Amino acid sequence: MSAIDQGPRIRKIPEGDDRERLTCPDCGYIAYENPKVVAGAVVSVEGQILMCLRAIEPRKGFWTLPAGFLELHETPEEGARREAWEEARARIAIDALLGVYSIPRISQVQLIYRATLAEPGFSAGPESAEVRLFAWDDIPWAELAFPSVRWALDEYRARLGQAGFPPGVNPPGAAGDRF
C-alpha cells in the first residue's frame, strides 16, 4: 500500500467535536493532529557558534542549529540536550530560553535555548554532514536551513552578556516558513 491509501486519511468532524480530524476508513481510528514542539540550542564555545550541516532533507546541505522534535516524556530542555548529542555529539549545559518561535503553516512551536558545552568535544552525528564552530562574522548567513535559525542567532547576539531576559518571538509579520 502506498502512503495515501493507508492509515487515517479521511477528514471529517467526529461526533462531539467541533473541527475536522483525520480518520481511517479501514479501522475507524481518529488521528488527533496537534502542533509539534521543536527543541534546540544556540551553543557557543568561546564566542563561536556550533552549527550543523544538514545531511538529510528538508534543507539538506544547509546549516542549522542542533534542534529537533521533542519526544514523548521529555522536557524541552531534555529534548534540546538530546538533539545536541544526536546531531552534534555535543554535551551541552543550558542557561536560558532564547526564543519561542511559531511556524503555524507547519504547526511547529520551537523552543530554542542558549547553551555552552558541558564537556569538550563535538562531531557530526548521523543527521549531520559536518559540525563546526563559526565566529559570528563567518556564519554562512546565505546558507541557513530555516528562518528561525536566523532569529535564534540574532537573539543570541542581542542577549550577549545578559541574563534574566524574556525569550524572543517571531519578527513582526514573519511566519517562519519562507526566507
Next chain:
Amino acid sequence: MSAIDQGPRIRKIPEGDDRERLTCPDCGYIAYENPKVVAGAVVSVEGQILMCLRAIEPRKGFWTLPAGFLELHETPEEGARREAWEEARARIAIDALLGVYSIPRISQVQLIYRATLAEPGFSAGPESAEVRLFAWDDIPWAELAFPSVRWALDEYRARLGQAGFPPGVNPPGAAGDRF
C-alpha cells in the same frame, strides 16, 4: 470495534527509526506520538484573577485557568486567546510569557501567558460550570485543578509590575502530575 482493537495499537520500531512507535496492524499506519502544547493565560481584571470551574473531566469541579491544547496552525498566543474565549467567553490581550512548564509523564509543554481583558465581560463557556474573578486571597488554593495552575499564579504574583522577565519553569523537582 472497541478502542483497544482498532487503530494504531502495536508498539514496534519502524525500519530506520530508533524507538518504538504505535503502529496499526490492520493498515500499516505509524502514529508518531509527540508531546502536546497547552496554551493558556493568567487573566487579571483590576488585580483579580479570572478562573474557571471545570465542568468536564479531568478534574471536574476544580478551578483552573483558561488553557487547552494548541490546535494545528495556531501560534501559542492565538491558542491562549482561543481558549480564553472557549472556556470563559473572554477576549484577552496578552502582554508577557509567564511560564513554560513541562509535565513529562503526560507529555505536555504548557505555555502560560499574562493577559488582561481586551474588552469587558466574561461568562462560562461549555467546558466551564462557572467563571469568576478572585482576589488573590480568595483564590481557592485547595481546589485548583492542576499543579501548573498554582505555578502560573505564583509567577503572576512574583512578576506583578514587572516587564521583560524570563518565563518561570517547574519548581525544582516538580514534574507537575501530582499535587
